[in-house]
Amino acid sequence: MSVNQVSVFLENKPGTLNNLTEILAAHNINIRALSLAETSEFGIVRMLVNDVFEATNVLKENNFVAIITPVLAYAIEDKAGYLNNLLKHFSAASVNIEYMYAFAGKERAYMIFRVNDTKKAEALLQSKGLKSLTQEEIAAV
């Protein structure tokens, strides 16, 4: 199962990211993982939050452009070599990664992947014995 990521457009200038976190904080939304891609003029915030529905609603109400993007999340051992092992499966299945980010939990590490054909990639990796996390699983981390 893919996980829903919230992607938000921000202008590349001081204060815009803070405006975003201000709104999320006011609505008690917890950010579990966040990555920021930028150009000289704008940025795209990609994040996993505990309440995707609430997050996108409050952002839209506050004039942000926020969309939901499916991403694949995998849990791996937080030890040397485990990301390398995971990526070998991506290579073997010829899955192209558009972007990725990661965060470490108490016991395991979590890798988030954006691929162009999420369903196909997920099936290919599943056949190699890799099971992606569900929204509930990632929320429970």
Add this chain to the structure above:
Amino acid sequence: MANYFQEEIECMPVEKIKALQNELLPAQVRYVWENVEYYRNKMKAHGVTPDDIKSIDDLHKLPFMSKADLRDAYPYGLLAVPLSECVRIQSTSGTTGKRVVAFYTQGDIDIWEDCTARAICAAGGTKDDVCQVSYGYGLFTGGPGLDGGSHKVGCLTIPTSSGNTERQIMFIMDLHATILCCTPSYAAYIGETLKEMGYKPEDIPLKAGIFGAEAWSEEMRRDIEKTLGIKAYDIYGLTEISGPGVSFECSEQRGMHINEDHFLAEIIDPNTGEVLPEGTQGELVFTALDKKAFPLIRYRTRDICTLTREKCSCGRTHVRMTKPKGRSDDMLIIRGVNVFPSQIETVLMNNGYAANYQIIVGRVNNTDTFEVKVEMTPDMFTDNVGEVQARRKVLEDGLRSMLGIKAKVTLVAPKTITRSEGKAVRVIDTRKI
């Protein structure tokens, strides 16, 4: 050696000009009264009839016309002749509801072209010159106006129209153009491009430029003159009254001579409408003295300037006006090209996006900068930076093919475009005049 197109008129003694105007004005007012119901009703409401207008001293008795009247009477309400007598229209604006559509009889065109021919001669033009008209041709009066004048003078006319700077330069250099007609910002741009290509002023065959349709500073004039190795002449006009050539600069470069045999000028207090004495700054008001199709009386230009009758050493006796301080209008002229906000709207709509945009025009090193801010929408957005950039590029390409010039598209957050009383501010023009 002063060079005139119609010396007997251009250098007519002031008393004779006044006598001519005293003869033309009462007849023109009667003509408009008889043929334009809209203005007749205005005169009636104002308690004035043609019998009250015996000379130009009675001009102040007549009601003003403004852009609002042009809108109310659009399209045919101010037409004084049957459509079958009209041979042309020109227009100032696109689809935003503030358009001015002016009609011309062949006689009106002749008058207009005489005026631009006078401007070309004042810039030293003769039948031996090669005159490149790089104003836009089409609804905009710049191209057709100067083109007609150039023909009347007998110059070899190169009708390049605006845009495609490389081709402009090719014609200037290969066909030895001696006079360039375009907007000052486009002249500056052509000049900078020639400089980048390694041409020195002495390599460039141009000797004069007739630049108008937008505000420009003395500093910009000097820069253009230096880069192109020319003398730069200002020209003024407005579609409502005819087009470029209502007034033009002579070699003295100290104000523009108004073609007073055709256009009667006044300066008024823009707040009270009171006529101000010569030499006082105020709003310029024109009365067309002998136009047939679209004859406006006491038309308020919204241009602020001063008039002077001080003797001009060029020999011309017609009153001179100072360079106006700009005009509020829908149409923008950017790098010599007409840009209507509605065109930007069209490009956005064609791509399936909402039309939340703002045009920002500035000037850096005498060249216009042109940015279009577009508010991001969910339709335009993806989580992929490259894809968002590609969509931005599609808009830039669309604008370029629509307008003929390059615009920088900046994506901004929703609801960030300046709004005034709930309405988005569509144009921010920071060009210093």
